[in-house]
Amino acid sequence: MEGSPRRTRIQQEKRELILEAALEVFSANGFRGSTIDQIAEAAGMSKPNLLYYFRRKEDIHETLMQRLLDTWLAPLRELDDIGDPLTELRSYIRRKLEMARDFPRESRLFANEILQGAPRIMPMLEGELKTLVDEKANVVKGWMRAGKIARTDPWHLIFSIWATTQHYADFDVQVRAVLGPDRGGDGRFEDAARFLEQLFLEGLKPKE
Amino acid sequence: MEGSPRRTRIQQEKRELILEAALEVFSANGFRGSTIDQIAEAAGMSKPNLLYYFRRKEDIHETLMQRLLDTWLAPLRELDDIGDPLTELRSYIRRKLEMARDFPRESRLFANEILQGAPRIMPMLEGELKTLVDEKANVVKGWMRAGKIARTDPWHLIFSIWATTQHYADFDVQVRAVLGPDRGGDGRFEDAARFLEQLFLEGLKPKE
DNA sequence: CAAAATTTTGACCGGTTGGACAAACGTTAG
DNA sequence: CTAACGTTTGTCCAACCGGTCAAAATTTTG
Numbered sequence: 001m002e003g004s005p006r007r008t009r010i011q012q013e014k015r016e017l018i019l020e021a022a023l024e025v026f027s028a029n030g031f032r033g034s035t036i037d038q039i040a041e042a043a044g045m046s047k048p049n050l051l052y053y054f055r056r057k058e059d060i061h062e063t064l065m066q067r068l069l070d071t072w073l074a075p076l077r078e079l080d081d082i083g084d085p086l087t088e089l090r091s092y093i094r095r096k097l098e099m100a101r102d103f104p105r106e107s108r109l110f111a112n113e114i115l116q117g118a119p120r121i122m123p124m125l126e127g128e129l130k131t132l133v134d135e136k137a138n139v140v141k142g143w144m145r146a147g148k149i150a151r152t153d154p155w156h157l158i159f160s161i162w163a164t165t166q167h168y169a170d171f172d173v174q175v176r177a178v179l180g181p182d183r184g185g186d187g188r189f190e191d192a193a194r195f196l197e198q199l200f201l202e203g204l205k206p207k208e
Numbered sequence: 209m210e211g212s213p214r215r216t217r218i219q220q221e222k223r224e225l226i227l228e229a230a231l232e233v234f235s236a237n238g239f240r241g242s243t244i245d246q247i248a249e250a251a252g253m254s255k256p257n258l259l260y261y262f263r264r265k266e267d268i269h270e271t272l273m274q275r276l277l278d279t280w281l282a283p284l285r286e287l288d289d290i291g292d293p294l295t296e297l298r299s300y301i302r303r304k305l306e307m308a309r310d311f312p313r314e315s316r317l318f319a320n321e322i323l324q325g326a327p328r329i330m331p332m333l334e335g336e337l338k339t340l341v342d343e344k345a346n347v348v349k350g351w352m353r354a355g356k357i358a359r360t361d362p363w364h365l366i367f368s369i370w371a372t373t374q375h376y377a378d379f380d381v382q383v384r385a386v387l388g389p390d391r392g393g394d395g396r397f398e399d400a401a402r403f404l405e406q407l408f409l410e411g412l413k414p415k416e
Numbered sequence: 417c418a419a420a421a422t423t424t425t426g427a428c429c430g431g432t433t434g435g436a437c438a439a440a441c442g443t444t445a446g
Numbered sequence: 447c448t449a450a451c452g453t454t455t456g457t458c459c460a461a462c463c464g465g466t467c468a469a470a471a472t473t474t475t476g
Contacts, residue, residue: 028324028325029240029324030238030240030241030320030323030324031241032237032238032240032241033238033239033240033241033324108323111319111323111378111379112238112323114378114379114381114382115238115316115319115320115323115378115379116236116237116238116241117236117381118381118382118385122381122385125381125382125385125386126385129382129385129386130385130386130388133386134386150406150410152403152406152407153399153402153403155386155387155391156399156400156403156404157403157407159372159375159376159379159383159386159400160372160375160403160404160407162375162379163371163372163374163375163379164367164368164371164372166371167367167368167370167371168367170319170322170323171319171322171323171367171370171371173322173325173326173330173333174322174326174333174337175367177326177330177333177334177337177338178333178337178338178341178342178363178367179363180338183363191361191364192364192367194361195360195361195364195365195368196364196368198358198360199360199365199368199407199408200407202358
């Protein structure tokens with residue numbers, strides 16, 4: 001058994017500072033597109049100083065990734081059997097959209113990793129993530145069997161919630177460019193929330 | 209007025225070869241993550257030879273990007289007023305999903321560019337793309353006014369179609385990892401098509 | 417305070433990268 | 447055949463990048 005290494009107060013603080021800076025840089029440029037110098041400058045320290053706290057560039061990325069995954073899956077973990085199905089799904093969509101709004105850098109970091117083939121987190125996708133999604137898909141299946149929601153593919157339903165919500169973080173510049181200066185402001189997340197709620201809960205069929 | 213530069217037959221062919229190789233490499237590693245050497249090797253030639261056809265790395269990327277945008281927006285251009293609205297939308301969704309299936313590299317190239325803040329194509333997003341989307345959003349608005357489809361935000365509707373379809377190209381490794389070896393095979397696009405059709409045309413409300 | 421431990425820095429290194437260039441090679445037209 | 451033109455290659459370079467190291471500066475501890 002090995003506990004996490006003992007660290008001084010300074011080490012704790014500086015490591016946080018570096019991780020915050022690295023999140024900024026990695027999420028904007030990807031892993032290979034980012035340099036240690038950039039991260040060091042964003043953290044307000046010299047490169048060798050940074051390397052005193054993280055011995056390799058990859059260590060920073062790995063630490064960032066580990067932390068990310070916990071918070072990233074939290075909304076899905078909260079989805080559970082108790083309560084009204086449609087309400088549960090609406091809450092899940094809202095939580096995911098809030099994450100896209102409040103943690104866009106984390107979303108882009110994740111997107112960058114997946115886009116490049118997920119070389120560093122593949123085992124996690126096939127293990128922890130798959131297990132969690134399978135479990136929640138079965139919950140959704142139960143709702144369908146009980147006639148609480150329409151029958152459809154639960155896995156693709158989850159994918160579509162991921163895709164539509166994360167889009168507002170990952171493709172933010174495109175969303176803003178298309179909406180223009182007037183509609184692309186802070187209100188876009190509320191518009192998106194309203195739209196997604198209707199899409200998932202009602203579809204596009206006209207109401208009689 | 210300046211026409212496109214005169215080129216010999218060999219130049220035409222070699223340039224195509226390079227662009228094909230560059231698409232492979234750029235879409236997998238991003239712009240900064242790709243090296244001229246990688247592209248040259250994928251194209252079966254030496255680095256200086258490649259640089260004879262494209263003088264700078266950025267020229268390759270730029271050429272690739274310009275071509276991409278035309279084909280990328282083609283499905284949306286086809287969306288028009290004539291014909292049944294729900295059928296039109298279903299066709300658009302299917303075309304976009306087919307593009308994700310048949311041109312995943314193009315999708316990832318585009319996603320990479322947007323993720324990094326779209327530094328090279330920003331003017332196009334604010335110009336050509338915005339104009340096209342605004343135009344099509346108005347078509348959709350007309351359908352809504354006519355009571356042909358439910359009232360909702362046309363812009364966010366288009367975003368959600370982009371997001372859900374491109375997801376199967378951009379996040380392909382994640383989709384496959386979650387679906388597992390049995391369900392993650394070639395059939396996943398048909399499952400996705402069925403699901404998306406239901407989602408957009410019916411929503412999740414249970415049928416009475 | 418003084419010794420010990422921690423933190424910061426400047427100088428440096430080997431490998432990679434984008435790109436330049438001239439020489440060699442091949443092709444085509446007179 | 448040969449001169450002109452187009453293509454390919456080997457060599458080289460300067461900038462950059464990840465990372466090392468020893469020494470200096472600072473903080474902590476007895």
